[in-house]
Amino acid sequence: MTMSVPAGELGTPYLRFDLDGLDRAYRAMRDALPEARVHYAMKCNPARPILARLRELGASFEIASAAELGELRAIGVPAAEVLFSNPVKVPAHVRQAWTAGVYRFAVDSDAELDKIASAAPGAAVYVRLATTAGGSAVPSEGKFGVGPGAAARLLRGARARGLRAYGITFHVGSQMTDPGAWADAIERCAAVMTGLRRTGIRLAMLDVGGGFPARYDSDVPDLRTYAKHIRTAIDRHVPYPVELVVEPGRALVAQAGVMVATVIGVARRGGARWAHLDVGAFNGFMEALETRTALRYPVCDSRDSPRRDSFHLTGPTCDSQDTVRYSVPLSADLAVGDRVYLQVAGAYTTAYASRFNGFDPPGLRFVCSAGAP
CATH class of the missing domain: 2.40.37.10 (Lyase, Ornithine Decarboxylase; Chain A, domain 1)
Incomplete structure (x- = not known):
């Protein structure tokens, strides 16, 4: 039997983090979706040893603020590899990121397009599409995103403002245990891409976001099952080749x-x-x-x-x-x-x-x- 130790003498609480466990999780993601670029959502756990290990493994990163970018630059991550996926950003953060070399910014409103056109002229933008998926353990949708019609209008508006209409993204909700949740969103993205192509706009990136689950006290589907649903939806609906991006957080570190x-x-x-x-x-x-x-x-x-x-x-x-x-x-x-x-x-x-x-x-x-x- 383990003897009790008086509280306060153990140095708790603390998070014991296994960096080799992080390696295994990252490799599982890469093995499941080798065609996708992995951009770690650093809000999930921004501890520098985690960021450094992911950098060694070949990951890129997704940020929501200039402070997060500063952490990445401190470990040598090139700003050009970073996605600024927060759809509503502090204007000063946009300027700092643009000056540092970040060139891709998420949007979901005209006001955000105006902000980026002013603070980061010529930048590439990708629009956040709203999703209708439910069933995530930690629902995160509703605050951001627009419908397909508005998404197409924003990307056309980006071009009119001298910005590059770069891509489209969505988030199905955190700890999503339904692998089919991505299919509807990808089909809606594909419809936007098809419509824009008729107006001479061809997107470069499809970012299917995060939401991939961790295994808590019950089983969740294997990452390969999620990958199969994503790949099938892309093959069936996306009208032309694009760079595929995923933004996992929980699935890598939990x-x-x-x-x-x-x-x-x-x-x-x-x-x-x-x-x-x-x-x-x-x-x-x-x-x-x-x-x-x-x-x-x-x-x-x-x-x-x-x-x-x-x-x-x-x-x-x-x-x-x-x-x-x-x-x-x-x-x-x-x-x-x-x-x-x-x-x-x-x-x-x-x-x-x-x-x-x-x-x-x-x-x-x-x-x-x-x-x-």
Whole structure:
């Protein structure tokens, strides 16, 4: 039996990130879609060792701000390889990115076209198409995107403003478990491409976005299944060859991370057992709050006792919403000072973490487990 250690002496919480696990995830993506250029969505986890390893593996990157671009330039990523996919950008960020060498910018409005024409004259733009797909565990659509007619109009408007009508993109929603979700969006993109070709505009890029899932507490389809659906839709509908781009985030980093936490309190309330951890929704697991705990992280503990009991795992703050998971089977003798390991935690944990209520965000520790399953 593992002995308890007083809370505060373990240096928790921290995210233990396996860089070799990142290698495996990246290679799985490349093997599934070798014809696609991988642009990592760095918002998912912008830690510099992760960016550097992906750079070594041959990845490109997608950003939403000038600060993210600064991180990439610090490790030698050429700005020309970066996609600025945030459809609504800070004007000063557009100027900084353009000056640095970024030349491709996403848009979904006339105001954004005007902004780019002013701050980045002659730049290439790609329009964000709205999607109708549902079924993602972390819905992310609705804020951005336009219909096919508006997309075509914006790309024609880009040319009228002296910009290059470069491509079209979409996002089906984060943690999308339906591989068929891409098909409708690709067909709609193809219709825009066909219509534009009649007016003399030929696009160079089809960016099918991210949304590829990680395996949390249940199975998800293999990446090759997603690739088959994407490839079939392109072969069936896209009217001419274009550069294919994907923007994975979660699928590359989630399973490489384990959040190591310490139990700071145990209690029985209303017939339920609660384990209070030194990490919670506000300092690491905001997606638990976003999804009302529907995103279920696999969990185990340092005691690993054969006798089990059900626990609600909650965070250290005094906010009643600060809960990560409900009804998790853990060691029945779980006690203050024990460690709890929340797996598949490499995505959106340290990136989202705040100091709400004065609790520190998790640290980061990098390991290499070459050959590990």
